[in-house]
Amino acid sequence: MRGLRKHFPIRSGVLLRTHAWVRAVDDVSFSVEPEETLGVVGESGCGKSTLARLILRLLEPDAGTVMFLGEDLLAAGRARLKRLRRDMQLVFQDPHASLNPRMTIEDAVAFSLTVHGAGRRAARARGWGLLERVGLDPRLYGRRYPHELSGGQRQRVNIARALVLDPKLLVLDEPVSGLDKSVQAQVLNLLQDLKVERALTCVFISHDLNVIEYVSGRVLVMYLGQVVETGTVDALTEAPKHPYTQALFASAPTMDPLRRLERPPITGDPPNPVNPPSGCRFRTRCAYVMPRCADATPPLIPLAPDHHVACYLYDGE
Amino acid sequence: MDTSTLAPPITPADVETVVGAPMSYWRTVAWRLRQDPATIVAGALLLLIAFSAILAPVLAPYDPNVGSIRLRLAPVGAPSHLLGTDEQGRDMLTRLLWGGRMTLLAGLTPVLVGFVFGTMLGVLAGYVGGVTNTVIMRTMDVFYAFPAVLLAIAISGSLGPGLWNTLISLSVVFIPRVVRVAESATVQVKSLEFVAAARASGSGVWPIMRHHLLANVLGPVLVFSSTQVSLSIILAAGLSFLGLGVTPPAAEWGLMLNTLRGSIYVNAWVPALPGVAIFLTSMAFNLLSDGLRDAMEIRV
Numbered sequence: 001m002r003g004l005r006k007h008f009p010i011r012s013g014v015l016l017r018t019h020a021w022v023r024a025v026d027d028v029s030f031s032v033e034p035e036e037t038l039g040v041v042g043e044s045g046c047g048k049s050t051l052a053r054l055i056l057r058l059l060e061p062d063a064g065t066v067m068f069l070g071e072d073l074l075a076a077g078r079a080r081l082k083r084l085r086r087d088m089q090l091v092f093q094d095p096h097a098s099l100n101p102r103m104t105i106e107d108a109v110a111f112s113l114t115v116h117g118a119g120r121r122a123a124r125a126r127g128w129g130l131l132e133r134v135g136l137d138p139r140l141y142g143r144r145y146p147h148e149l150s151g152g153q154r155q156r157v158n159i160a161r162a163l164v165l166d167p168k169l170l171v172l173d174e175p176v177s178g179l180d181k182s183v184q185a186q187v188l189n190l191l192q193d194l195k196v197e198r199a200l201t202c203v204f205i206s207h208d209l210n211v212i213e214y215v216s217g218r219v220l221v222m223y224l225g226q227v228v229e230t231g232t233v234d235a236l237t238e239a240p241k242h243p244y245t246q247a248l249f250a251s252a253p254t255m256d257p258l259r260r261l262e263r264p265p266i267t268g269d270p271p272n273p274v275n276p277p278s279g280c281r282f283r284t285r286c287a288y289v290m291p292r293c294a295d296a297t298p299p300l301i302p303l304a305p306d307h308h309v310a311c312y313l314y315d316g317e
Numbered sequence: 318m319d320t321s322t323l324a325p326p327i328t329p330a331d332v333e334t335v336v337g338a339p340m341s342y343w344r345t346v347a348w349r350l351r352q353d354p355a356t357i358v359a360g361a362l363l364l365l366i367a368f369s370a371i372l373a374p375v376l377a378p379y380d381p382n383v384g385s386i387r388l389r390l391a392p393v394g395a396p397s398h399l400l401g402t403d404e405q406g407r408d409m410l411t412r413l414l415w416g417g418r419m420t421l422l423a424g425l426t427p428v429l430v431g432f433v434f435g436t437m438l439g440v441l442a443g444y445v446g447g448v449t450n451t452v453i454m455r456t457m458d459v460f461y462a463f464p465a466v467l468l469a470i471a472i473s474g475s476l477g478p479g480l481w482n483t484l485i486s487l488s489v490v491f492i493p494r495v496v497r498v499a500e501s502a503t504v505q506v507k508s509l510e511f512v513a514a515a516r517a518s519g520s521g522v523w524p525i526m527r528h529h530l531l532a533n534v535l536g537p538v539l540v541f542s543s544t545q546v547s548l549s550i551i552l553a554a555g556l557s558f559l560g561l562g563v564t565p566p567a568a569e570w571g572l573m574l575n576t577l578r579g580s581i582y583v584n585a586w587v588p589a590l591p592g593v594a595i596f597l598t599s600m601a602f603n604l605l606s607d608g609l610r611d612a613m614e615i616r617v
Contacts, residue, residue: 085519
């Protein structure tokens, strides 16, 4: 792709609910290089899906900027935004809610094209091509309704719909979380193939570490709306630095029954994002908590050129 | 079912001819409706009532408003008056046929008006949300706070009797009800991911409303509206029974009930006839809407 860099320094998306503020995504900055896959991991409710919607400007951030191919997405007017949206698409988590139950598969895939002014016939023909590419014979499935399809098939339709506009950036919000393990592998392989084939840049959101390890080049670990650690997937799996990342990787069950985890490395639920703890948000559950953790949020400290961690344990060393 | 292994490569001609295409949603609903005996009976009865009402000028053996003093309150089965005559000696069969026109018109129109305007307002309130939603929904709540009968009587009473005023007052009764259903359905559908996906593909408000919202909101609204038809018919008949609807001498079932009320001790069967007609019609509409609800309840 034209050697451009993509930057997504997003700062502070805050969801408004009259009196209380849910700090779903709070001061998150990162960038994605072209043709890279950035994995985003974190527990439920840490703001991963909100982040996905912020990237695509489906939600308006309260502060911060989103740069896409050198262009400020938040400054784009309506027509420009419509054009830009062709280049960035989203695959959703829930295969039930993400397809219109009253729309046939072929119409669902072709809809985005008609939005951008394609004729019905041309749109349908292109939709058919993509359905076939994702492994659904359009002559068998084209006129079916979503409820007639399995979860894996629906997710294939979602992928076809996202790709029909030929996007450069694909944001995948837990694309395989609702699927069986065997189907997960099929869909992940399909995504990997498509990514190479179409030189896609991906932001892959998941809570499943195995999936993240499998697809990502770099990984962003989120906790309660903030980034706690970023690094290459190898660096993070081999030597996670942040106590939360360590705990997260330690929590993943191993295949060896003898190495059963006697004590879960982190207990309890994350604190309420409406009223997060002061300073480091992980301090309430952290094994290495220090007095200064309560004072201020630790900044992202560089450990290696491509490895940053937000923890005072690594400050000044 | 597994023909995929046999399928040849896709050619452009295939785009028009589809193998194994299932029925569309509405065709499936129509098919399911035809499988339900109660719906068939109710539908047939309603067709009969509708036809007889429409064709009243052709079918009716007498003039609905001209009676004969000598033949007052003839019993059911009297010679030349199959269903007897009323207190002014007018043929009951004729008046029931003509009355059906009025009652059906006054019963169906408000629901239709409610369906159209209620859906528009409800989808608008649900989709736009915020202040618009608050203004529309709280206004509707004001109307909703009154019992349907009381509201209809109050509006009709202040507007005065007449068919038009009946239609207006009943429409005011039904619009808020439909708005509520449409709004809650819209809010529910709006939050689903396929709407976000449409937005993410750059779609504007209108295509989303047309293809994604309305298609999913119309079903529940249609079912709800169909349940309201029988209520509307009873309300319309009730208004004219109270003298707030159609003005005499026009034939209307509710009005006929009122004018024949005094004759119930002389000849019980004749005054009962308009009541039976109202009962049968509203019952048939209820059965039909039940059937419609069942038929549209397809797992999605």
